[in-house]
Amino acid sequence: MNNAEPFVAPASAPVEERPYLLHLAGWEAAFPGLSAGFTSRWGGVSGSPFGTLNCGLHVRDVAADVVTNRRRIAEALEQPFEAFTYAEQVHSADVAVIGSALKGAGRDARETAVQDRDGFVTNEKGIFLCTQYADCVPLFFYDPEHEAVGLAHAGWKGTVLNIAMSTISLMTHTFGSRPANIRAAIGPSIGQCCYEVDGTVASRVYEALASMQASETAVQTVITAQPNGKYMLSLQALNQKFMEQAGILSSHIEVTQLCTSCRTDLFFSHRKEGGATGRMIAWIGMRA
Structure with a gap:
């Protein structure tokens, strides 16, 4: 496991005009065409208590502001808004395969989101998978051999239900991925210091x-x-154990050092902010 912080923020301070995004920079450098990372709370148009880059349509924010924020992220990543795919998350271990028929689901309305899923996998370029967070753990997966990606939302329920294994198994059965070749990353989330x-x-x-x-x-x-x-x-450590049990090499797993509860200057935290807060997204996709 690499002990360096895998999620790299811009050197400049956040500004109102553009989303402040943290990239899995090592992955993006090693695998051209791959884009993966995690949003912050800054660079959007939402008002208090959702200021400013809230990406959650389910938190009583103004829906048009949320869609504007999501559009800003797509523009910052230089991808069409229609590429970004969302789910109605339910703290399960259920994962969906995303193909062209579901591309862009839920990007501007909850009703059109992929229902009752907490993870996605795809091997199609031009599809960007998105899951939402305000303390739970984002799990990223990339299979460079078969050019397949996965993304999972792991709260405590999804973690103990082993959504990590569900995602890896679906990549194995659908794309022929071999766990020993899969790269994994565990993103910003509430740490053992605060949970x-x-x-x-x-x-x-x-x-x-x-x-x-x-x-x-x-x-x-x-x-x-x-x-x-x-x-x-530590949900991060438990998910790492599940990843290793599934066959991912420890040297292929990168774990964040960023705690969403400690860093409400940068992230939304459901627990720290008493539930009245916004949502970040994790994203991963392969550029068309």
Whole structure:
């Protein structure tokens, strides 16, 4: 695993006129034509408390402002707005294959989004996959051998349901991807420093760790008990364990050091901001 921060922000400060985007710069440099990254909270037109680059149509923001923000991101990435595909996320482990028939779904209305899915895969160029976040974990996948990409939204429910494995398995069965060749990245999300959970969530996490026969050392990197009866949880570390169990090499997994709760100057955080906040998107696609 590479310990350097994989998500690279622009050197310049955010401005109102354009989206402030963090790119998976190493991937984009290594694989020409690939575009992948994560948005910030800046560079859009949304007002408070969604200021300014809110990409979520479901948070009571002005829908026209959200669509404008999404259009700005497409323009910044120099891709047609019609290429960007969204889902109605439900904290599941269900993943959809996206082809030309679903290209652009949900980009300007929830009703046209891919329903009840939390992940996408595609091997078609010119399709950009998008998932939405305000603390949950974005999981990125790229198979350079078959030029296939995947993207998954992993909250605690999707994580313990192993959406990482669901995405990898779908890439394997649909495109012939070999896990040992897949590159993976874990994006900005709430870190173990800030993510306190109760015993109900912790019990599901311990069950997931037991299912993979994790060592005590591995368990400690994922979850630690606190004197108040709560637990501090690293969804990033748990998703990494699932990726490795699925056959992705540890050297092919890059993990962010950016916590959305610590960095509300840069990101939206549902937990830190009491639920009244916007949504970032993760994106990945291959340029046509």
